[in-house]
Every structure is written in structure tokens, then in C-alpha cells.
Amino acid sequence: MQEFLAKAKSSMQVIATLDGKRKNKILNQMADAIVEQSAYIVNENQKDMQAGQENRLDSALLDRLLLDEKRVWAIAQSLREIAALKEPVGRVLEGWVNEENIRIEKVSVPIGVVGVIYESRPNVTSDVAGLCFKSGNVAILKGGKEAEQSNRAIAKILQSVLIKNDLPKEIISLLPDSSREGVAKLIKEDQYVDLIVPRGGEGLIRYISQNASVPVVKHDKGLCHTYIHAHADPKKAISIALNAKCQRPGVCNAMETLLVDRSIAKEILPSLYKAFVDAGTKLRGCSRTREVIFIDLATDEHYRTEYLANQLNLKVVDGVDQAIAHIAEYGSGHSEAIITENYTVAEKFMNAVDAACVYVNASTRFTDGGMFGFGAEVGISTNKLHARGPMGINELTTYKFKLYGNGQIRQ
Amino acid sequence: MQEFLAKAKSSMQVIATLDGKRKNKILNQMADAIVEQSAYIVNENQKDMQAGQENRLDSALLDRLLLDEKRVWAIAQSLREIAALKEPVGRVLEGWVNEENIRIEKVSVPIGVVGVIYESRPNVTSDVAGLCFKSGNVAILKGGKEAEQSNRAIAKILQSVLIKNDLPKEIISLLPDSSREGVAKLIKEDQYVDLIVPRGGEGLIRYISQNASVPVVKHDKGLCHTYIHAHADPKKAISIALNAKCQRPGVCNAMETLLVDRSIAKEILPSLYKAFVDAGTKLRGCSRTREVIFIDLATDEHYRTEYLANQLNLKVVDGVDQAIAHIAEYGSGHSEAIITENYTVAEKFMNAVDAACVYVNASTRFTDGGMFGFGAEVGISTNKLHARGPMGINELTTYKFKLYGNGQIRQ
Numbered sequence: 001m002q003e004f005l006a007k008a009k010s011s012m013q014v015i016a017t018l019d020g021k022r023k024n025k026i027l028n029q030m031a032d033a034i035v036e037q038s039a040y041i042v043n044e045n046q047k048d049m050q051a052g053q054e055n056r057l058d059s060a061l062l063d064r065l066l067l068d069e070k071r072v073w074a075i076a077q078s079l080r081e082i083a084a085l086k087e088p089v090g091r092v093l094e095g096w097v098n099e100e101n102i103r104i105e106k107v108s109v110p111i112g113v114v115g116v117i118y119e120s121r122p123n124v125t126s127d128v129a130g131l132c133f134k135s136g137n138v139a140i141l142k143g144g145k146e147a148e149q150s151n152r153a154i155a156k157i158l159q160s161v162l163i164k165n166d167l168p169k170e171i172i173s174l175l176p177d178s179s180r181e182g183v184a185k186l187i188k189e190d191q192y193v194d195l196i197v198p199r200g201g202e203g204l205i206r207y208i209s210q211n212a213s214v215p216v217v218k219h220d221k222g223l224c225h226t227y228i229h230a231h232a233d234p235k236k237a238i239s240i241a242l243n244a245k246c247q248r249p250g251v252c253n254a255m256e257t258l259l260v261d262r263s264i265a266k267e268i269l270p271s272l273y274k275a276f277v278d279a280g281t282k283l284r285g286c287s288r289t290r291e292v293i294f295i296d297l298a299t300d301e302h303y304r305t306e307y308l309a310n311q312l313n314l315k316v317v318d319g320v321d322q323a324i325a326h327i328a329e330y331g332s333g334h335s336e337a338i339i340t341e342n343y344t345v346a347e348k349f350m351n352a353v354d355a356a357c358v359y360v361n362a363s364t365r366f367t368d369g370g371m372f373g374f375g376a377e378v379g380i381s382t383n384k385l386h387a388r389g390p391m392g393i394n395e396l397t398t399y400k401f402k403l404y405g406n407g408q409i410r411q
Numbered sequence: 412m413q414e415f416l417a418k419a420k421s422s423m424q425v426i427a428t429l430d431g432k433r434k435n436k437i438l439n440q441m442a443d444a445i446v447e448q449s450a451y452i453v454n455e456n457q458k459d460m461q462a463g464q465e466n467r468l469d470s471a472l473l474d475r476l477l478l479d480e481k482r483v484w485a486i487a488q489s490l491r492e493i494a495a496l497k498e499p500v501g502r503v504l505e506g507w508v509n510e511e512n513i514r515i516e517k518v519s520v521p522i523g524v525v526g527v528i529y530e531s532r533p534n535v536t537s538d539v540a541g542l543c544f545k546s547g548n549v550a551i552l553k554g555g556k557e558a559e560q561s562n563r564a565i566a567k568i569l570q571s572v573l574i575k576n577d578l579p580k581e582i583i584s585l586l587p588d589s590s591r592e593g594v595a596k597l598i599k600e601d602q603y604v605d606l607i608v609p610r611g612g613e614g615l616i617r618y619i620s621q622n623a624s625v626p627v628v629k630h631d632k633g634l635c636h637t638y639i640h641a642h643a644d645p646k647k648a649i650s651i652a653l654n655a656k657c658q659r660p661g662v663c664n665a666m667e668t669l670l671v672d673r674s675i676a677k678e679i680l681p682s683l684y685k686a687f688v689d690a691g692t693k694l695r696g697c698s699r700t701r702e703v704i705f706i707d708l709a710t711d712e713h714y715r716t717e718y719l720a721n722q723l724n725l726k727v728v729d730g731v732d733q734a735i736a737h738i739a740e741y742g743s744g745h746s747e748a749i750i751t752e753n754y755t756v757a758e759k760f761m762n763a764v765d766a767a768c769v770y771v772n773a774s775t776r777f778t779d780g781g782m783f784g785f786g787a788e789v790g791i792s793t794n795k796l797h798a799r800g801p802m803g804i805n806e807l808t809t810y811k812f813k814l815y816g817n818g819q820i821r822q
Contacts, residue, residue: 007614012765013739013763013765016765017762017763022691033676096784098782098783098784100777102773104783111796112765112795133652135536148674189431191621194785195796196797198606210599210624211450215619215627215794215796218798233818235818236818239820240819242603242820243820259500284748308516311791328424328613350813351718352424354520355811356811356812357811358812358813359816360481360809360812360814360815360816361813361816361817362815362818362819362820363456363819366509366511366814366819369512371821372509373510383626384522384626384809385522385605385606385628385809386797388809388810388811389811390812398796399799400765400766400767400768400800401783401801402768402802403771403773403777404771404772405773406773407647407652408651408772408774408777409658410654410658410782411776
């Protein structure tokens with residue numbers, strides 16, 4: 001492991017100083033190689049699929065695992081899209097001349113060695129590898145066990161392109177020891193690794209946050225709320241609430257609890273009930289909700305649950321302050337929305353709620369790199385530091401200060 | 412502890428949403444209170460001084476610990492300067508309209524609860540408290556044991572101003588359990604604390620980096636180099652090298668090793684020798700240096716030592732590539748300089764060296780918030796993420812995305 005990490009670190013400078021034109025050419029070569037060897041990838045993926053069936057993975061998981069020709073083509077396409085992104089390294093973020101006439105530039109630079117730990121979908125392997133490569137970082141990838149053969153095949157093809165270009169293959173590699181112990185070791189190696197990005201279940205992320213000495217940008221759960229204020233446009237409110245819950249219930253930016261202002265509860269709850277029941281949503285609610293519509297009781301535990309399913313809690317609140325307080329208590333700081341036509345209330349909510357993304361009159365489902373216009377995304381960070389919310393390729397860079405002098409010494 | 416942290420966290424929203432005018436008024440009141448109660452502070456400080464003398468602290472440490480009327484006045488002045496800084500919260504860092512016509516703004520917001528762990532100088536207590544307050548953060552401060560009475564006196568005065576303004580006193584507080592166990596507990600409480608900033612000895616920082624589950628922005632050692640290239644202007648080279656080492660040897664941005672290009676070693680080493688000996692610098696060098704000037708041998712261990720004293724290693728290198736390689740091996744990623752008139756070599760060095768600050772033709776002593784024009788500084792970060800290099804008040808903020816919609820739902 002130590003030897004592997006030393007090699008990864010020593011290849012850092014090679015990739016960090018590669019010019020954009022060359023990086024893009026190589027990314028396109030990688031895309032070509034993926035397409036050329038699609039039969040090989042599909043074949044290796046079949047081994048994972050077979051093992052998955054033997055291990056009785058559920059059908060949703062098996063579907064996410066599957067690679068057919070079309071999905072392999074999409075993997076290649078994604079690499080071409082990464083090649084087409086604007087160069088993330090060398091952006092001058094700020095620049096000024098100080099009192100001593102030293103010109104100071106704050107410039108974006110690669111982070112260094114980035115370890116990404118993720119689950120199931122094998123396309124993440126090439127997406128993350130491509131994003132790290134384009135941003136000048138060394139990538140150490142640790143995918144899910146269930147996708148091991150698929151991930152190996154993809155990594156092997158990407159590495160063959162590196163080798164053909166006389167670059168160290170360690171610029172992109174799978175973690176050699178993919179066991180729990182391997183991960184435990186990796187997250188402690190702050191001499192070699194500059195950043196760990198865990199994407200996966202709550203347990204994994206908790207474990208990594210608690211045990212890493214390498215800095216972590218985590219992609220944790222989304223426990224998102226929408227609050228329908230007294231002065232909400234009811235049509236917008238129902239359409240946004242329905243979208244936030246039902247358009248894709250299994251994702252982190254989907255809503256889990258809908259807060260309804262007391263003053264409009266009697267009017268709007270029946271329409272909401274009808275809309276959600278039509279959409280097959282399992283509803284639970286507080287006692288005040290249940291005075292209006294007939295649904296199961298929501299307990300404190302329900303308010304703390306990220307369903308990732310077509311289930312929703314309803315809660316009647318006395319006003320914006322109680323909505324803000326509920327979100328502060330139960331929210332995960334991911335995405336929170338208010339529906340209102342009232343300017344002052346909207347401003348209050350947007351300022352007081354502490355979350356990566358706060359919305360007025362739109363669905364929380366827009367918390368997404370693609371929807372933000374970032375292109376391919378690393379994920380959605382629930383960190384407060386370094387990267388918060390949708391994490392695009394620019395968030396795979398840090399900065400350094402360049403100081404241009406003319407003989408200046410400090411007095 | 413848990414109860415204290417819960418109170419600290421619950422005061423987060425109060426300070427986060429306070430407007431700038433009110434924050435500045437309170438900061439100036441704090442400055443007034445410090446001046447009014449200077450006799451009390453000096454008196455409490457005397458207790459620390461007495462204990463320090465009994466514990467035989469060295470005279471440099473005792474000098475850093477001492478507070479007289481003039482220094483208390485400087486503490487107050489520093490609070491007034493923080494009040495005068497530009498408001499760090501609510502800056503629109505980026506803004507655009509996405510394809511769905513949602514207006515997206517990336518806006519600076521306070522980080523939340525910030526724990527700062529530092530040593531000896533009691534003025535840090537009020538500086539850090541003031542910077543956290545101005546940036547809308549709750550500050551939990553843990554100063555050195557030797558300054559305990561002084562820190563308590565200062566914190567008490569600042570808290571009395573908070574109370575007078577009907578604000579929770581937990582917005583600024585000393586860590587109640589200031590023992591090692593208290594710190595060990597604090598750095599694990601990621602439910603309550605958003606950031607730990609350790610400033611102090613290597614041991615402390617290592618311990619915190621290894622054991623914290625709260626994100627850490629560390630202020631670690633500076634092992635800084637200056638490389639005199641073949642095409643350096645010798646006058647600039649000598650003046651900058653002397654300044655980088657001797658102007659204040661005990662600080663993190665002072666130089667520890669001077670790299671001299673082989674092609675000018677014979678010419679320049681004798682002048683460097685004279686300049687440094689005149690400045691009282693203890694010199695060590697590699698075997699090639701010692702062919703030219705008569706000094707002690709520098710071992711690998713010397714190259715790895717942050718002297719924080721008027722001592723310097725000299726090393727002859729074959730060219731810019733070897734200089735870059737030496738810095739990659741021995742540098743701490745703090746501040747690195749090249750002295751050259753050659754454009755291409757300068758560019759190469761500035762791009763290839765991985766450090767917070769890279770210089771051409773200036774002294775590394777400029778790595779400093781004040782010299783950068785940031786005003787009061789939190790410190791100099793050796794993190795790669797969130798804040799790198801001089802850390803001003805803006806680095807005590809993070810960001811959130813505000814999304815302004817008009818009923819948008821995701822298709």
C-alpha cells in the first residue's frame with residue numbers, strides 16, 4: 001500500500017503540469033478505447049451481474065450495475081464531455097498589487113491525490129477518473145465490491161491509454177486493497193492523500209468522517225423540506241411539492257417533509273392529499289394535519305428519516321419561524337425550499353436557513369451539477385467547507401498564491 | 412460539555428443573521444470595554460506572569476505573555492480595525508441564471524461554530540473572537556494554560572458586552588474544560604462544531620489532525636526555501652536571502668534552506684557567507700557548498716528541521732529541476748521562492764512548486780495577512796482545502812447557493 005501511494009504521489013507533478021490540450025486529447029483517446037473495447041467491458045460486467053444474481057441483489061441494484069453496449073457508449077460520451085469542459089487549472093481567481101508593489105495572483109491548482117469511495121454504478125469509475133484527470137489530480141478509486149470486475153476492466157482501459165501516452169499509470173488507479181482494511185488505511189495516509197470523497201450510505205460516510213485524518217468532502221444524506229407559506233400561490237405550491245417528492249423519490253435532493261402553514265392548512269391539505277395519493281405517495285402527518293386529512297401519524301423518527309422512497313411527512317407549522325426552527329432541527333443542510341409570494345418572508349427564510357441550497361418557489365430537485373450548468377459533477381457535497389452543494393470540476397481544484405516581485409524585502 | 416456546545420450551536424443563528432452595522436457597533440463597544448477595564452486585565456495578567464516565572468518559562472515566552480497598558484490598548488485598537496473591515500457575510504461570489512431560468516447566487520455565509528486552539532499570546536483571544544464575531548461565527552476559544560487568567564479576563568469583558576446587547580454570551584466563550592481531555596472531546600463533536608483551527612506546536616497540530624472528526628484548517632510549520640538561480644541578480648539574491656532568514660527568524664515564513672545554483676556557487680557563496688556571518692547566522696551546508704566556504708555539514712535531518720532560529724542550511728543544486736525536487740521532498744508547502752531574471756525558469760518554478768505561496772524575486776517573509784492587504788488575519792493555513800496561505804476574515808466564511816424561482820419543477 002505504502003509503495004503504491006508513494007507512486008501515486010510521485011505522479012502528481014506529471015499530471016498537475018500537463019497542458020489542457022494534451023489532457024483533452026488523452027480524454028478523447030480514453031473515450032475511443034472504451035468504445036473499442038466495449039465487448040470486453042460488457043463481458044466483465046456480466047461476471048458482476050452473475051455474482052449479483054447469485055447474491056440476490058435487488059432488481060434496482062442490478063439495474064444500476066448493468067452495462068450494455070448503450071451504457072458503455074454513454075460512459076465514453078461522458079469522457080468526451082469532460083474533455084470539452086473549460087480548463088479548471090490556472091484560473092486567476094483574484095489578483096492585486098500589494099502596498100510593496102508585489103503582484104499577487106490567487107490561481108486555481110489541482111488538489112493533488114484524490115481518493116474517491118463510491119458504490120455500485122460502474123460508470124462512476126470513468127466519470128470520476130475523467131474529472132480528476134482533467135483537473136490535474138491523481139485519482140485513487142474504490143468502487144463497490146459488486147462492480148469489481150466492471151471497474152477493473154474500465155480502469156485497465158484508461159490506464160492503457162495513459163501508458164500509450166508515456167504517462168505513469170498511477171495517475172488513475174483502483175485502490176489495490178479494496179477491503180475494509182484497505183479503506184481504513186487509505187483515509188489515514190495524509191502524507192500521500194490530499195482529499196477523500198466518500199459517496200455512499202450513511203454508515204460508510206459516518207465511518208470515514210470519524211476516522212479519516214485526510215480531509216473529507218462528504219456526500220451525505222439529503223433530508224430536504226419544502227415549506228408552503230400562508231401567501232403561497234397554491235398552484236405553484238402543489239406542483240413544486242409534488243415534483244420535489246415524486247419526480248425521482250430515491251435521490252438526495254427529493255423532499256422528505258412538507259411543512260404547511262397553519263393559516264392555509266384547511267384549504268390546501270385536501271388538494272395536496274389528492275395530488276399525492278394519485279402519485280402513489282405514502283403520507284404521514286402531525287396531529288394538526290390529521291384534523292384535516294385522514295393519514296397515519298408521523299413520529300419524531302419519521303421526521304428524521306431520509307425515505308429515498310415515495311413516502312412523505314406532512315406537518316402544520318405556525319409560521320415561517322416555526323418552519324425555520326423545524327428545518328434547523330431535522331434538516332441535513334442539503335436543500336430547503338419555501339413557496340411564497342411574500343418578499344420579506346422569502347428573504348427571511350433564504351437568509352436564516354443553513355443549507356447548501358435554499359430555494360424560493362422552485363423544486364429542491366434542481367440541486368444537481370447538471371441543472372446548475374456545471375457539466376459533469378463529482379457529486380453533491382454536504383460539507384460546509386471547501387465544496388458545498390453541487391460539486392463540479394472546479395471544486396476539484398484548490399488555489400495557490402503566486403507573488404511576483406522585483407527584489408522586495410520586508411522591513 | 413454537551414450542554415455548553417448545544418448552547419453555542421443554538422446561538423449560531425443569532426450571530427449569523429446580525430446586520431453589519433450592529434456587529435461593528437458591538438465590536439467598538441468591546442474595544443471601549445477593554446480600554447476601560449485595562450487595569451483589571453493587567454492585574455489578571457500579572458497572575459499569569461507570576462506563575463510563568465515560578466514555572467521558569469523562558470524570557471521570550473514571558474515577553475509574549477506580558478500585557479501592559481500599551482498592549483491592552485493595542486488589543487482594543489485591533490478590535491476597532493476588525494470593525495472597520497468590509498462586511499464578509501453576504502458577498503455574492505458568483506451569480507447566474509440557469510437554463511430553467513432559476514436565478515442562482517453563490518453567497519458567502521458564516522461557517523457556524525468555530526473552535527480555535529492556540530498558545531501563549533493573550534491578544535489572540537480578542538483578535539480571534541473579534542474576527543469570528545464580525546464574520547458571523549460562534550467562537551470557542553482554547554488558549555494556552557500559561558495565559559489562562561489573562562484569557563479569562565478578556566473573554567469575560569467581551570461577554571459582558573454581548574450580554575449588555577441582549578445577545579447570548581455563548582457567541583464568544585472559552586472552552587469550559589481546557590484540559591487535554593476537553594480538547595480531545597471538542598474535536599470529535601462534529602454535531603456541534605463546524606471547524607477547528609489549531610495554531611501551535613507541531614505535536615498539537617499532528618494530534619488534532621489525526622484525531623478530529625470536525626474539519627480542521629491547520630496552521631502548521633513553515634519549512635521554506637529560497638533558490639538562487641544561475642541568472643539571478645546577485646544583489647537582489649543576497650538581500651532577499653538575508654531578509655528571508657534574518658528579519659525575524661522565529662516565524663513560519665522565514666527561510667530554513669537556501670538552494671544555490673551550481674553555476675554561480677563559486678561566485679555568490681562567499682558574499683552570502685559574509686552577509687550571513689555578519690548577521691550572526693549559524694550556517695550549515697552540503698559537501699559542494701563546503702568546497703567553497705568553510706561551514707559545518709548539513710545532514711538530511713537538518714534539511715527537515717524548522718529552526719525558528721537564526722540558523723540556515725545551504726545546498727548547491729544542479730539547476731531548477733533539482734531545486735524543485737528538493738522542495739518537493741523537504742518543503743512543508745508554505746512559502747517557496749526563486750531568485751532569477753529568467754522568465755521561462757521563473758514560470759516553471761512558480762507552476763511546479765506545490766506550496767501555498769510561491770515567489771519570484773521577493774522575500775518569503777511577505778506570506779502574511781497584513782502584507783497581503785487582508786487586515787487582521789486568523790493565521791497562515793497549511794491546509795490545501797478551504798483556506799490556503801494567509802487566512803483573512805473572508806476565509807471564516809463558507810457559501811451557500813440561493814435559488815430564486817418562479818414555480819420551476821424538474822422535468
